[in-house]
Amino acid sequence: MQYFKEINSFLSSSSFFYTIAIGLDSRYSYVSDNYNRNFALSEKSLLGKHFSTTLHPDDIVICAEAGMKCLQNPGVLIPAKLRKHDGEGGFVITQWEMQGIFSEKNEPEGVFCIGYNITELVSAQTEIETKNMKLSEISFIQSHGVRKPLANIIGISHLLADIEVGPDVRQLHEKLIASANDLDMVIKEIASKAE
Known part of the structure; x- marks a missing residue:
């Protein structure tokens, strides 16, 4: 867990990368400022919200499956390309790498994710x-x-x-x-x- 705290500390004010953590209850347990700025829309923070709040409906399954792979494959980075609401009725395309978060007893606690906007690249x-x-x-x-x-x-x-x-x-x-x-x-x- 210390490893993820160090990464979050390093990336907390990044304007390029988004960092989030999703708990076993499928809700955000950590949300970086940049992620909130880009995807919270009318909310102050997405902390505690269900992970699907920001996603294109068709990408919810992709995200859930990637999260499950993370928990089944400790230490492995799982990639996912996901569309997120842009706040203007459209979507941006984001690229993510996800990894399971495990306790010292090797029990799953959630999924840590780092992503960035690839809309211009895809375009x-x-x-x-x-x-x-x-x-x-x-x-x-x-x-x-x-x-x-x-x-x-x-x-x-x-x-x-x-x-x-x-x-x-x-x-x-x-x-x-x-x-x-x-x-x-x-x-x-x-x-x-x-x-």
């Missing part, structure tokens, strides 16, 4: 995944949708090279070949950057 990861999907689609369109008509244009322009035409048409033909080759180079460069 950035989602944005990156969305952009990667768009890049994949662009790459597919470029390689299958654009390359075929361009190859046809280049092929036709090479066939035109064998036809006798006047100097004006020949000059247009040369510009057509040059433009098609330029476009082909641009598409190849785009493809190499999309890989």
Whole structure:
């Protein structure tokens, strides 16, 4: 228990980390100031409240299962990603590591948890995944949708090279070949950057 008191003392005024302890009665037995600031909403303190008070309804089971694992596996850190009320009708995403608290007689007393807000990280990861999907689609369109008509244009322009035409048409033909080759180079460069 002294170990958890030292950690709480160290993190008591952290503005990044939340520290809490939940007793065997499923109620908060310790709540850091930062946790209260972010999740107590209209309450002064969450101390003594049921742990589910701050959670998204779908995450209550995840949290309860993680707590049980902590009590079944002394000394093991159990991770959990949980959504917490943000006070504005929405939720923030938090990442937690939890560990069982045991008495000197090795009897379970509760669960100690340390967490932090990962909402921005999750949002950035989602944005990156969305952009990667768009890049994949662009790459597919470029390689299958654009390359075929361009190859046809280049092929036709090479066939035109064998036809006798006047100097004006020949000059247009040369510009057509040059433009098609330029476009082909641009598409190849785009493809190499999309890989």
